[in-house]
Amino acid sequence: MKPFRYERANGVAAACAAAAAPGARFIAGGTNLIDLMKLQIETPELLVDIGLLPLADIIESTAEGGLRIGAGVTNSGLAADMRVRRLYPLLSQAILAGASTQLRNKATTGGNLLQRTRCPYFYDTTKPCNKRAPGSGCAALHGINRMNAVMGVSDDCIAAHPSDMAVAMTALDARLETVAPDGAIRAIPIDALYRAPGNTPHIETVLAPGELIRSVLLPPPPQGRQVYRKVRDRASFAFALVSVAVVAEREGDRVRAARVAFGSLSYKPWRSAEAEASLEGASATRTSFDAAGIAALKNARGYGHNDFKIPLARRTLRATLADAVGV
């Protein structure tokens, strides 16, 4: 690890001001950042610890009937909250499908959203990687890219976002509330947080230096059943090959409305407007679910080792929809 200075922030304004300096980073649970610092993939000069900021670990009801989740709430705390378990079971399920209890006890809501890719070449500092070393190339493009993305990426970077929690939040239309170093507060829909890699894959989000995620806002819970399904190489404690978050409402033998988001297919959780349009008013049958899967993966492209993700995503969507609408 490179040497760094460490500060504990005692207020939001002070934290943002400190973290706006070049080379400074917020640290929350540290479960991603410290891992990357050990490998010198991240080399911050200053760590601003936001673990003790006021309101960081509060979950409260909002006037519109949703929830406001402090960015410092741990993944364990969020998944175990009874309001989340009753009203947004999708979110509890997704969080509980990720990492291990030890990690979830430290990992925070903000840190989970901003965790970096698990692309093996991003982690291997002996290999070219445009995300880690801009301009060096992408070793995954023709390498062992089994875990990489199949949608929305570019030949400069085919990394997938590894979060489970963010997939549920995307299906739930979450918004992030951020504070900038100048004190400005803005709300960012989660789907607009992540930037497509294009030819600048090292720039991953729309956040400015020193901009702090203060909280995540969930709108009132959607109608319908919520189901998160994760497919991975072993039954527990592994990143997703593919995951699907579904909220589906059934009316008689039809699907009234459905929301669909995929994990591990793209640089961000992939909300599929195509699948949702195809499901609206469709018969609650496997044929309709297959059609939704075909619509969702229409523009997908495999890179060799990850070709399997495309049919796997379709089948996982079918199974998850069948579960959600009770077919």
Added chain:
Amino acid sequence: MEREFALRSPISRRRFFGTAGVTTLALASPPAFADATAQTSSLPTVNVRLTVNARQLALDLDPRTTLLDALREHLGLTGTKKGCDQGQCGACTVIVNGQRINSCLTLAVMHAGDEITTIEGLVEDGDLHPMQAAFVRHDGLQCGYCTPGQICSAVALLAEHKAGWPSHVTADVATRPALTDAEIAERMSGNICRCSAYPNIVAAIRDVNEGGRA
């Protein structure tokens, strides 16, 4: 023994072995270790106050020191193991403010004021903790390397279950699930055992949960 040495903090592992009278081990300790100590002392340190196994300690640490290295290398509490150093194995599991965490993926400076319990701190007045005794009784280990992490994890698991936490295998997350073997296995998935002592580990935890012999 650990308690006595915890009081002498900060001490290097070299001194830990030395004071314990295991001079041969001290001599055999790898030169890399001495280098690391020398390098650390030339860098600015920060003073960190930790409560470890109910003892209040003050340590001067390089901010890069993980909680795991602080425990092992500075406090001589070598019960907590380093397996992967990447959050992937659970050998380094300790209990911080009542919750289990991986001590390898956190910095000691982030824990100023926290209460940390390691495997050494589970023993009470020389008696094994019920979970330690159950691991012995059920033969929940072979080489033993993962065991301190498994036991700390299992102790915290029972508290989480008591608090009603759901898990990935809980059919309805809005319910408080019974602690079935499937629930135990899922909740222990952050602790890898290379010797694959899993069935006996699950049996030990089940036994303690059901109030088996202490």
